[in-house]
Amino acid sequence: MIERDGAFHRRAAPGARMVELTVDGRAVTAPEGEPLATALAAAGILLLRRSPRAGAPRGAFCFMGVCQECAIFVDGALRQACMTPVAAGMQVELRGVP
Amino acid sequence: MKSDLIVLGGGPAGGNAALAAAAAGLSVVLFDEQPAAGGQVWRAPWAGKADPHDSPERREGDALRDALASSPVDLRFGRRVWSVGRAFRVDALGPDGNEWVEAPRLIAATGAHERVVPFPGWTLPGVIGLAAATVLLKSHAARPAGPVVVAGCGPLLAAVAAGILKAGGDVAAVVDLASARDWLVAVPHLASRPSLLAQGLGWTLKIAGRGVPVLFRHAVRRVEGAERAERVVIAPVDETGAFTGGSERSFEIGSLVVGHGLVPGGEVPRLFRAKTRFDRLRGGHVPELDADGRTSIAGLYAAGDGVGIKGAAAAVLNGTLAGLAAARDAGRLSESEWRKRAEPARTAAAGLAPFSDAIAGLMALRAGQVASVPAETVVCRCEDVTRGEIEAAAVAGATEVNQLKHFTRCGMGPCQGRMCGETAAEILARSLGVEREAVGQWTARPPLRPVPLADLLGRFDYSDIPIPKPAPL
Amino acid sequence: MTRVHDLAVVGGGVHGATAALFCARGGMDVALLDRGPLCREASGVNAGTLTMQMTRVALIPYALRAHAMWASASEWLGHDVGVVVCDGLSLAFTEQEAEILTYRAGKRREAGAPIRIVDGREAKRIEPGLSDEVLIAGHCEVDGYANAYLTGLAYRRALIEAGVALHENRAVEGVDQGDGGFTLRTAQGPLRARRILLAGGVWIEPMLAWLGVDLPIKTLINQLAVTERVAPVMQTVIGVASGLLSLKQYPHGTVVIGGGWQAVGDRERGGVELLPERLVGNVRLACHAVPALGHARLARAWAGLEAETRDALPAAGPVPGVNEAYVCGSVHSGYTSGPYIARLLADRILGREPDLPLFPIDRLLAPDPSEGTAP
Structure with missing residues (x-):
C-alpha cells in the first residue's frame, strides 16, 4: 500500500509552532521554520512544477540547493523550496501545475 | 570590508580551515548558504526538528558548530555567494542584500553534489537523491513516503535504508550496484576506520534484521507513473553496471531514493582557471593541489569533497592543512610552528588514504552505467x-x-x-x-548559484546607475 | 603534390565563415582554419542583437542588407540560427537622454534606418512589458535577434555542404609568403593557398603581424548575462539612448542582458573576471526598462571580446603591399553587419565588383591625424 497517498512523513518537535501557508490558494499547515520543500512533501504536494521544454512533472530532488527542481514562487519571488523556511502566511505558487 | 582570509563553505573542510587559520591569528570570514555549519554530512537539524537520537555525525557537527561559535571567525551563514573575483572579492546575497568582502587569500571548500545516472522516469516527483534522503532524515526529521526502494551504490545505501526503518518507514528493497564481493574486498580498507566500519555493519544488520531484501548487482531499469513515481522496475547488472538481460522485478513504491556517488563541485578553482585533471576515482575533474591544498593560482586554496571525493574525515584534515597553509603564506606562522601544527594532520591524512580510496571506489562511475x-x-x-x-x-x-x-x-x-x-x-x-x-569540462561561470535579479538590484535610483560613455555614433 | 587551396581563411567566426562559404560557392577551393571550434569567440557568445539602433551611422546601409541576410538565413545559410525579426526600441528615461536619442536616431534615419521617435505611451503599446518611466523611444521595425550560440552549428553544416575544407582546432602559428602563395604553419603541418583571408576578430592584429603589417586593434571585453527560462516578460529588442543596454527574450524564455559593460581581460587571456558592480549596474538598467524581469533569476554571466579599430569602422579589404592577402573584421556591432560585409569581401576575392564599398585598412596604417604631427 502506498503510504498516506504518497505524502512524506515528518515529526515536528513537540514545541514546534504550527503555521498556515497558502499553496495555489490551498491552506497547508507546517511547523514554522521547516524547509518549504519538506512541508509541501509532508502535505502530499510532490509535483511542484513542469519542466519548461517538455512540460514534464517535476518535484524536489536533491533537497540541498543544487538541482533547482524545487524552484517555485514564494511571495512573488522565485525561491528554492528546499532552502526556504516556512513562515506564517507565506504565499506559494507552484509553476505550471494545474 | 577586508579580511586576511575568506573561506567558502562551512562543512568539515571549510569549518576546520577557518578554525585553523583563525587560531593562527588570521582574520577570517566564512560564507555558507545553509543556516548553520556542518555542510551536508554534518548537517545541522533545523530548529524545530524533533531529534531525540544522536549519531556520530550529529556529535561531530555539533562540535564544529560550537568551536566556530566560540572562535573569532566572522560567520556569514544564509549567504548566497554569487560572485568570486580576483584579488579576492566575494559578493554574497544575505538577509541585508548584497555584501562583499575582500581578502588576499581564499579557501574554496564548497563540497560535492550527488551523481544520479539517468534512467527512464528519474525525473518523476517521488524520485529523490540518496543524499537528499540523508538531509531529510538528519536535518528535517522527515522520511520519504513508503514503500521506499533505496537504490544505487556506496555507503549511503545502507545508512539511508536503516535511517528510514528507524524513522518508522517501510523499505521494500535495497538495490545495490555493487556485489557482496565488492563490499568484502572493500572491508579490509574500510577497517582502517573501525568506528565507521562498525557504523556500516550496524546499518547492514538493521536492514537484515527487518527482512529487507538486499539485491546486490542490481540497478533501476525504469520508474513508472504518470504524475509521480508509482512503480520501480529493477534488473540484474554485470560488474560494469550494464544490464545483463536477466529477469526484471518490480515494486510498488511511494518513493525511490537513488544515488550513484558524488561529484566534486570545484566551481571556484575552475572559475579562476586553476589547473585541473580528471580523476575517475575522485568523481570527476579535480584541481591540482599541493599537499597543503594550494591550487595553481596564488592565494587560492581548496579542500574537502569539492576537490575530490574522500569523505568527511579527510576533509577535516585537508581543511585544517589549507587553513594552516594560508596562515603560513600570510607570514603568521613560523616554519617550525606551522610544522608542529601541520605534521599531525598530514600524517593522519596519509593514514586515511586506504579508507578514502575504498569508499570512493564503491561510488565511482562504472562504464556500463552510462552505456545503459x-x-x-x-x-x-x-x-x-x-x-x-x-x-x-x-x-x-x-x-x-x-x-x-x-x-x-x-x-x-x-x-x-x-x-x-x-x-x-x-x-x-x-x-x-x-x-x-x-x-573537457564545463567552463565555470558566475553566478555560483542562480540569483533572483530582484535580489541583486537592491534599492536604487536610475540616476545612481553608473552609465558609461556612449558608444561612438 | 601538395594541395594548394585557392583561399585559406584564418578565423572561423561569422566573418571568416561567411567569406569562406561564398568563395566556395563561387567556385574556389577553400580551407578554413580556426584554433578552436567554429564561432566559439565573439560570433558565438555575443548577445545576438540584429539592430540598427546600436549600429554606427556609416554602417547602416550595410547593416540593413545584413539584417535582410539574417532574416533569410534559412535560404542562403540553409540552417537555423534562431533568427527572430521583431520591433526594436531604444529608450530615453531623462531629458538629456531624449536629446541624445533624438539626435542619434535622426542621423541613423538619414543613413536609411527606418527609425521613428515615439512617446512613452506609444512605446508601451509596442512593448507592454516596458516601464512607465520611458519619456520617448526610438522605434524601428527592422530589428530582431539571432541565437548566437547556434551560429557555429549552422555555419559548420553549411561549410561542409559547400565543400570547404574545415580545420577546426588547428591554430595557425605563422604565414610564409612565396611561390605565388602562402604557407600557413600549424602544429599539424603546413597548409598552402594562393590567397589568404585573415578574419580573426580581435586577433587580426597579431595575424597581420605575420605579414609585417601593424594594425592596432582595441579589445573590448563585454559582459553578458542570461536568466533562466521565464514566462514572457517582453516581445521586442530593447536598448537605451547611450547604447549600453541590449535586452531581449528568446522564444524558449531566457532573457539575455548585454550592452557592452566592460569586464577585466585582454586579447591574450580573454575575459578574466566579471565585475560584480557592473553586472549589477547592467541588471539595474535592464530591470528599470522591463520591471517584470526582476522575478527572473540570473543563470549565467560571461564576457565576450569585441574588436575595434582606431576609427571604430571595419577592417575589410586587401592587405596593402601583400598581393592576394585580405583582412575582414573589427566591425562595430559586427554580428549584425558581419555576413554582409564578409560577402562583399568574398565578391572582391572572387574578382567581382562589390555592391557597396569595402573598408580598406590603408586609412588605419597612416599616422593618426587626431594625434597631431611631429615637429
Missing part, C-alpha cells in the same frame, strides 16, 4: 535534453562539452550543469570514441 541510458531518456533535467540529442550533437561536430552546450542547451539551465555534467560528458566521449578527459 536509453536514447529517449532525459539527461539534462533543466533543459530536457536526451541522450539521443547529445549523441546527435556529437555527429554534428561537437567535440567537447562546451560546444555540446551550444549545440543542445545541455547544461545551460539553472542547475548550471551540475546534475547532468558528468553523465553528458561520458555520453559525448563514448559517442566520439575518445577518453572522458578529451571532451
